[in-house]
Amino acid sequence: MKPAPEIDVAASAEELAARAAAWIAAKIAAAPKRIALNLSGGSTPKEVFRLLAAEPLRSAIDWSKVEIFWGDERFVPLDHAMSNFRMTSETLLSHVPVPPGQIHPVPVDAASPEKAAALYDGTLREFYGAPTLDLARPLFDVTLLGLGADGHTASLFPGTPALEIRDALVSAVVGATPEPRITMTYPALASSAEIAFLVSGEAKREILRRVLANDAALPASRIETAGALRIFADRAAFGG
Numbered sequence: 001m002k003p004a005p006e007i008d009v010a011a012s013a014e015e016l017a018a019r020a021a022a023w024i025a026a027k028i029a030a031a032p033k034r035i036a037l038n039l040s041g042g043s044t045p046k047e048v049f050r051l052l053a054a055e056p057l058r059s060a061i062d063w064s065k066v067e068i069f070w071g072d073e074r075f076v077p078l079d080h081a082m083s084n085f086r087m088t089s090e091t092l093l094s095h096v097p098v099p100p101g102q103i104h105p106v107p108v109d110a111a112s113p114e115k116a117a118a119l120y121d122g123t124l125r126e127f128y129g130a131p132t133l134d135l136a137r138p139l140f141d142v143t144l145l146g147l148g149a150d151g152h153t154a155s156l157f158p159g160t161p162a163l164e165i166r167d168a169l170v171s172a173v174v175g176a177t178p179e180p181r182i183t184m185t186y187p188a189l190a191s192s193a194e195i196a197f198l199v200s201g202e203a204k205r206e207i208l209r210r211v212l213a214n215d216a217a218l219p220a221s222r223i224e225t226a227g228a229l230r231i232f233a234d235r236a237a238f239g240g
């Protein structure tokens with residue numbers, strides 16, 4: 001992992017969520033105009049999203065500035081129980097006034113995971129306003145990431161071809177999980193002013209230790225960014 005992450009250790013999962021939500025709210029407040037948030041799926045961000053959608057943060061945030069993307073998605077309909085979009089809608093987006101045109105879901109209605117990936121790649125480049133990413137001008141302001149017990153992050157799973165992709169921003173991931181996934185690749189995830197991992201629970205302790213030791217076999221360890229790297233962990237995950 002580069003650069004060395006700033007590690008924020010909370011006493012509990014609830015405190016982790018509160019600290020991460022407050023941090024995101026502060027990032028939105030500090031943004032002069034629009035702010036591009038690249039969200040993670042999975043279980044850990046749910047409470048963070050609920051807190052952002054509840055008072056006092058809901059009213060304090062200028063949601064008209066916010067653009068929403070997803071770092072990964074299951075190739076299932078948007079209303080499917082496994083959909084990251086659905087989880088985000090239920091916990092956050094159906095409760096806050098983000099203009100609909102600023103919500104950019106992965107197009108899971110495409111004919112195949114590969115087509116969905118290619119379309120989302122185009123969406124990212126159009127939003128960025130240039131065909132290639134410039135290190136000095138990140139695509140996202142904030143990228144949230146989770147950490148799977150196998151070391152995956154977004155849908156970058158150990159041993160999958162997506163880990164080696166450098167010329168596309170988005171890839172299909174077929175065969176790593178029962179359902180196909182769509183994931184941003186390292187170059188897209190890395191193009192963020194701030195990357196924040198959310199890691200909670202004792203089940204993540206060993207994998208977090210290995211990520212912090214830069215175990216190169218783990219996809220999460222291979223995130224490299226010109227931006228800042230932060231880890232929100234609870235004591236159960238971090239130890240101590």
Ligand SMILES: O=C1O[C@H](COP(=O)(O)O)[C@@H](O)[C@H](O)[C@H]1O
Pocket residue numbers: 039040041042043044045071072084144145146147148149152153154155
């Ligand atoms: O970054 C991500 O990581 C998770 C694993 O997180 P968890 O909170 O469910 O343990 C992953 O599956 C998710 O889709 C992704 O965005």
